Amino acid sequence: MAEKISEFFLNNLFECGGYACHCEKDIKNVVPGMPPETTLKLYSELDKPLRFSYAPRAGLNLTGIAGGAIAKNILGKLLATPDGDIDQHIDFFQTYGFLLPIKSDEYESIEADVLIEIVNRIKAMLYLMNAIAGQKDYKRILIHTAYLLYAPQISLNLSEVEYKTCKHKFTDLIENYNLFVDLSRNQEVFNCGKYSVPDTMIGCDNPVDIVFFNNVRSGADTDLVGSKSVWFKNLFAMYTGLPNVGENLRTIIDFFYHYQTEVGIFREIEFKKITYFAAPERDNFSSEMKIALLKIARIVISEEINHNISGIHPKYKTDNFAPTWQVNNLLQALYFSIFYMKPGIEIYKECNNPNCKRDKFFLVEATRTNKEYCCVQCSRAAAAQRFRNRQFDN
Numbered sequence: 001m002a003e004k005i006s007e008f009f010l011n012n013l014f015e016c017g018g019y020a021c022h023c024e025k026d027i028k029n030v031v032p033g034m035p036p037e038t039t040l041k042l043y044s045e046l047d048k049p050l051r052f053s054y055a056p057r058a059g060l061n062l063t064g065i066a067g068g069a070i071a072k073n074i075l076g077k078l079l080a081t082p083d084g085d086i087d088q089h090i091d092f093f094q095t096y097g098f099l100l101p102i103k104s105d106e107y108e109s110i111e112a113d114v115l116i117e118i119v120n121r122i123k124a125m126l127y128l129m130n131a132i133a134g135q136k137d138y139k140r141i142l143i144h145t146a147y148l149l150y151a152p153q154i155s156l157n158l159s160e161v162e163y164k165t166c167k168h169k170f171t172d173l174i175e176n177y178n179l180f181v182d183l184s185r186n187q188e189v190f191n192c193g194k195y196s197v198p199d200t201m202i203g204c205d206n207p208v209d210i211v212f213f214n215n216v217r218s219g220a221d222t223d224l225v226g227s228k229s230v231w232f233k234n235l236f237a238m239y240t241g242l243p244n245v246g247e248n249l250r251t252i253i254d255f256f257y258h259y260q261t262e263v264g265i266f267r268e269i270e271f272k273k274i275t276y277f278a279a280p281e282r283d284n285f286s287s288e289m290k291i292a293l294l295k296i297a298r299i300v301i302s303e304e305i306n307h308n309i310s311g312i313h314p315k316y317k318t319d320n321f322a323p324t325w326q327v328n329n330l331l332q333a334l335y336f337s338i339f340y341m342k343p344g345i346e347i348y349k350e351c352n353n354p355n356c357k358r359d360k361f362f363l364v365e366a367t368r369t370n371k372e373y374c375c376v377q378c379s380r381a382a383a384a385q386r387f388r389n390r391q392f393d394n
């Protein structure tokens with residue numbers, strides 16, 4: 001980087017310090033026939049200080065004391081860490097430090113599953129931002145939105161800080177809300193066997209059949225496979241019993257109710273995967289549902305970012321009289337760099353070279369659909385591979 005130091009510091013929107021860390025893996029066999037539990041033991045290495053800085057377009061970089069970049073695009077490197085691969089996650093943390101402050105004189109213990117889940121949430125957020133940019137991918141929007149809303153809150157207790165993932169209002173309700181509205185003296189039910197729910201997605205009252213209502217409440221069979229599941233039951237209790245919970249939450253409830261009664265009921269939601277009780281009727285995924293889903297995706301992204309940057313404060317630097325941000329740890333720095341991404345304009349794209357070892361996930365403007373490779377080398381390597389493949393074909 002040929003930039004002058006003064007210019008470099010002016011261009012940076014924020015900086016953040018940290019330390020590389022040492023990490024060991026403890027594997028404990030607990031239950032016969034079940035996979036072992038992996039616990040990470042970490043401590044920070046005070047003799048290996050790190051400095052991160054963020055500048056628009058350049059992204060979050062690991063920088064040297066004089067300001068030159070040692071490693072670029074740290075967020076892209078986290079995205080490129082293979083899903084669920086704990087050893088590769090360990091490599092990332094040993095090089096770039098842990099997400100949160102950890103002790104240097106004793107081990108901190110962290111469950112591998114908890115850590116992977118925290119990283120998966122960052123990935124899901126970025127994939128979601130990609131899916132809503134440019135040509136919208138509604139299947140992916142649904143998968144990532146549902147994961148961020150349905151996955152239970154995770155907490156990480158370290159000796160100096162306690163971190164909790166974002167708990168959306170909906171997350172709390174889908175786990176716990178099981179109070180059904182009392183319709184025993186309802187006049188509409190008495191007159192015509194229906195109960196009208198004011199519905200934000202269809203824009204008018206939706207009459208719910210009282211037999212269906214009673215069957216879902218009591219856990220009896222209905223025409224819908226999966227209607228006995230706790231998730232669906234709680235969602236149905238919310239749909240029929242929580243009319244005044246604010247527009248955003250109501251949009252979420254109404255969307256999931258329509259989607260599941262018309263397309264399919266969720267059995268399980270994991271990172272990058274939804275399973276259904278019966279084969280989903282994807283043709284019923286209507287344009288009204290898609291509009292609502294897009295709105296929900298934006299709500300979820302905002303709540304996730306706001307939750308994770310809430311510990312960042314503005315600060316005035318005495319040495320060079322300049323405004324800056326007090327960013328306390330790598331996790332905040334990662335979310336803060338997502339905060340500065342322009343949603344719908346910039347996306348993290350995956351390099352089209354399957355053997356990419358350089359910038360596997362790179363920041364690019366969403367409109368640049370022709371930029372498929374992170375660099376010239378990858379573009380050339382892929383072209384050479386195509387040439388070889390053609391020769392084999394002949």
Ligand SMILES: [Zn+2]
Binds near residue numbers: 373
């Ligand atoms: Zn590449």
